[in-house]
Amino acid sequence: xxxxxxxxxxxxxxxxxxxxxxxxxxxxxxxxxxxxxxxxxxxxxxxxxxxxxxxxxxxxxxxxxxxxxxxxxxxxxxxxxxxxxxxxxxxxxxxxxxxxxxxxxxxxxxxxxxxxxxxxxxxxxxxxxxxxxxxxxxxxxxxxxxxxxxxxxxxxxxxxxxxxxxxxxxxxxxxxxxxxxxxxxxxxxxxxxxxxxx
Amino acid sequence: xxxxxxxxxxxxxxxxxxxxxxxxxxxxxxxxxxxxxxxxxxxxxxxxxxxxxxxxxxxxxxxxxxxxxxxxxxxxxxxxxxxxxxxxxxxxxxxxxxxxxxxxxxxxxxxxxxxxxxxxxxxxxxxxxxxxxxxxxxxxxxxxxxxxxxxxxxxxxxxxxxxxxxxxxxxxxxxxxxxxxxxxxxxxxxxxxxxxxxxxxxxxxxxxxxxxxxxxxxxxxxxxxxxxxxxxxxxxxxxxxxxxxxxxxxxxxxxxxxxxxxxxxxxxxxxxxxxxxxxxxxxxxxxxxxxxxxxxxxxxxxxxxxxxxxxxxxxxxxxxxxxxxxxxxxxxxxxxxxxxxxxxxxxxxxxxxxxx
Numbered sequence: 001x002x003x004x005x006x007x008x009x010x011x012x013x014x015x016x017x018x019x020x021x022x023x024x025x026x027x028x029x030x031x032x033x034x035x036x037x038x039x040x041x042x043x044x045x046x047x048x049x050x051x052x053x054x055x056x057x058x059x060x061x062x063x064x065x066x067x068x069x070x071x072x073x074x075x076x077x078x079x080x081x082x083x084x085x086x087x088x089x090x091x092x093x094x095x096x097x098x099x100x101x102x103x104x105x106x107x108x109x110x111x112x113x114x115x116x117x118x119x120x121x122x123x124x125x126x127x128x129x130x131x132x133x134x135x136x137x138x139x140x141x142x143x144x145x146x147x148x149x150x151x152x153x154x155x156x157x158x159x160x161x162x163x164x165x166x167x168x169x170x171x172x173x174x175x176x177x178x179x180x181x182x183x184x185x186x187x188x189x190x191x192x193x194x195x196x197x198x
Numbered sequence: 199x200x201x202x203x204x205x206x207x208x209x210x211x212x213x214x215x216x217x218x219x220x221x222x223x224x225x226x227x228x229x230x231x232x233x234x235x236x237x238x239x240x241x242x243x244x245x246x247x248x249x250x251x252x253x254x255x256x257x258x259x260x261x262x263x264x265x266x267x268x269x270x271x272x273x274x275x276x277x278x279x280x281x282x283x284x285x286x287x288x289x290x291x292x293x294x295x296x297x298x299x300x301x302x303x304x305x306x307x308x309x310x311x312x313x314x315x316x317x318x319x320x321x322x323x324x325x326x327x328x329x330x331x332x333x334x335x336x337x338x339x340x341x342x343x344x345x346x347x348x349x350x351x352x353x354x355x356x357x358x359x360x361x362x363x364x365x366x367x368x369x370x371x372x373x374x375x376x377x378x379x380x381x382x383x384x385x386x387x388x389x390x391x392x393x394x395x396x397x398x399x400x401x402x403x404x405x406x407x408x409x410x411x412x413x414x415x416x417x418x419x420x421x422x423x424x425x426x427x428x429x430x431x432x433x434x435x436x437x438x439x440x441x442x443x444x445x446x447x448x449x450x451x452x453x454x455x456x457x458x459x460x461x462x463x464x465x466x467x468x469x470x471x472x473x474x475x476x477x478x479x480x481x482x483x484x485x486x487x488x489x490x491x492x493x494x495x496x497x498x499x500x501x502x503x504x505x506x507x508x509x510x511x512x513x514x515x516x517x518x519x520x521x522x523x524x525x526x527x528x529x530x531x532x533x534x535x536x537x538x539x540x541x542x543x544x545x546x547x548x549x550x551x552x553x554x
């Protein structure tokens with residue numbers, strides 16, 4: 001048998017305390033719903049369309065959209081928002097800078113006891129999941145949207161928000177334990193154009 | 199293979215005693231840049247730590263996003279060994295890690311962004327010559343151990359402690375050659391003005407690292423003109439372009455003067471601030487054309503640009519001193535221009551510790 005040598009690993013252990021998903025309501029009827037528009041291009045179109053479906057089909061009457069203005073930063077209004085929000089949606093992460101921050105906003109709302117989902121485009125879901133796990137929230141629900149979000153026809157952009165509504169509602173109204181279990185085990189598809197290392 | 203926590207808190211693993219076996223294993227884990235590494239054995243790591251004996255090896259320098267790995271001196275040293283650094287480089291790498299962890303650098307989003315930026319390290323002060331950093335001909339290129347391995351050591355720390363594995367977590371769309379290594383020094387002897395660290399308030403005899411998240415250097419040729427205003431015209435046209443992030447979110451982009459271009463400008467009586475003021479005024483594009491293209495406008499987009507006036511001219515920096523101006527490189531009529539991501543990631547300068 002070959003002789004062995006000891007080598008040191010170059011990684012550092014994350015040091016985040018584990019967070020569980022916030023307790024979820026049975027339905028959104030009559031609840032105060034907060035949406036964070038991260039300010040990334042087209043997020044407003046997606047979220048406005050999503051809000052309209054929540055109003056029309058899920059009985060939501062109190063919807064407030066909080067606009068962050070610029071996507072590569074944490075929302076400065078989490079405490080204020082948490083105080084006047086029963087359930088929340090944070091998005092749309094569709095690049096390498098906006099996705100982590102939309103996830104971190106969602107984690108911070110969950111920490112404040114507000115059930116939240118993050119909306120992330122397909123290419124950035126594995127990244128969003130890594131950030132959630134690094135923040136200690138391995139069960140944070142992430143709703144996968146098609147990528148790219150932007151295209152010439154604005155109605156097609158809006159359709160991405162319309163199509164995401166049912167999944168958002170499911171993840172905001174499923175018992176927290178089940179959500180945690182689902183997302184701790186969830187494996188998102190690899191992004192497009194990634195060549196495996198041989 | 200036994201994975202265990204070492205007595206010092208850093209994990210170790212037993213691998214077959216060969217360079218190839220360690221390289222295969224580290225490569226498979228995504229811990230390398232694809233080039234061979236030096237196996238970080240405990241004795242090599244101890245020797246690396248001896249480059250900074252006045253600091254406790256288990257002292258926490260910071261937390262590296264997005265994986266939130268803990269950067270201690272010891273696990274920075276592990277990455278420095280892998281990169282091929284000499285122990286004398288440790289204070290530079292530790293200063294670089296501290297610099298990128300400053301809030302204004304915005305490391306969390308620089309690690310994951312689609313933008314092609316890499317941490318450009320700019321070294322000033324006496325340490326340049328003490329450790330043999332290249333500041334002259336070929337400054338951005340290969341061939342000098344200190345430049346090559348310091349940039350690579352920082353890069354390994356960012357990938358391994360921060361989890362920024364390319365195409366899995368680091369979504370830099372096309373990657374960046376500067377993500378192998380990206381470390382230069384200023385040619386202070388050829389700089390007719392004050393060097394960068396002095397401009398930023400440090401003493402001339404202090405050694406300082408400045409880190410800025412920069413795109414690849416773009417060569418600007420001006421072999422013909424010696425008149426400063428004409429040299430500025432050439433530079434300004436290279437710098438203010440519709441694809442450039444700085445036009446949309448400003449920040450701290452970098453102009454690296456070649457010594458010849460700098461000497462012409464200085465010979466005409468211009469100061470460094472004159473250069474910065476000229477490019478602040480000249481490197482602009484009209485609002486009417488850039489308003490609906492490129493990207494979203496950054497949080498520090500200049501408020502004084504009249505957005506009701508399509509002819510209003512938009513600068514690539516918020517104020518003259520935001521342009522980082524240094525002198526480096528060899529003989530020839532070229533200077534280099536490095537755009538940056540924008541004001542969401544600003545440059546940071548840190549003193550390099552020299553003794554206890």
